[in-house]
């Protein structure tokens with residue numbers, strides 16, 4: 001179980017999040033909405049340990065998130081909106097997929113990663129294919145929670161459904177908690193068992 005208690009975060013003097021509590025159970029698909037600038041990406045990065053909250057704490061099964069180490073991928077991963085910016089454009093798909101350790105074969109097959117893509121560069125994939133590769137590189141046997149930050153915002157409806165059907169199925173089978181950050185209430189209603197909404201803070 002990934003939990004957050006009393007999270008607070010400010011950029012300079014501007015408080016973006018304050019008093020945020022959240023729990024993400026294994027295999028749960030939880031939605032996170034809220035207006036632009038309300039702090040969804042900030043919260044996602046705090047939950048994945050990419051930033052440290054100025055107050056409050058994030059815990060995985062009651063313990064602090066482990067520090068990243070070579071050969072030990074983080075149990076909570078953050079998938080950003082723009083897959084192109086998350087991968088090295090000079091690398092082959094095979095290299096991208098094996099960068100954090102041996103590729104997780106079952107995850108590759110669940111996400112529909114084709115062997116024929118392995119020798120290609122990111123620019124030689126469609127947006128939907130690259131989004132799948134970008135997600136697959138984050139999935140490993142020890143993954144407990146995946147924070148998905150508007151990962152389908154740049155995809156058409158068919159690609160969006162193909163990716164989210166595959167990803168939510170995999171997460172439920174493996175007991176991976178998914179946080180789906182999305183502006184789309186329809187998407188959250190379709191894929192999430194429940195949804196939280198951040199409100200914009202003044203000033």
Ligand SMILES: Nc1ncnc2c1ncn2[C@@H]1O[C@H](COP(=O)(O)OP(=O)(O)OP(=O)(O)O)[C@@H](O)[C@H]1O
Pocket residue numbers: 011012016034035036037038039040041042043
């Ligand atoms: N590194 C930063 N330095 C200063 N301010 C930042 C930084 N990152 C985000 N902010 C500000 O914090 C607020 C929350 O940003 P955040 O990206 O978390 O919101 P969001 O809800 O994800 O927005 P969107 O839906 O548009 O992606 C915004 O006003 C943003 O300008």
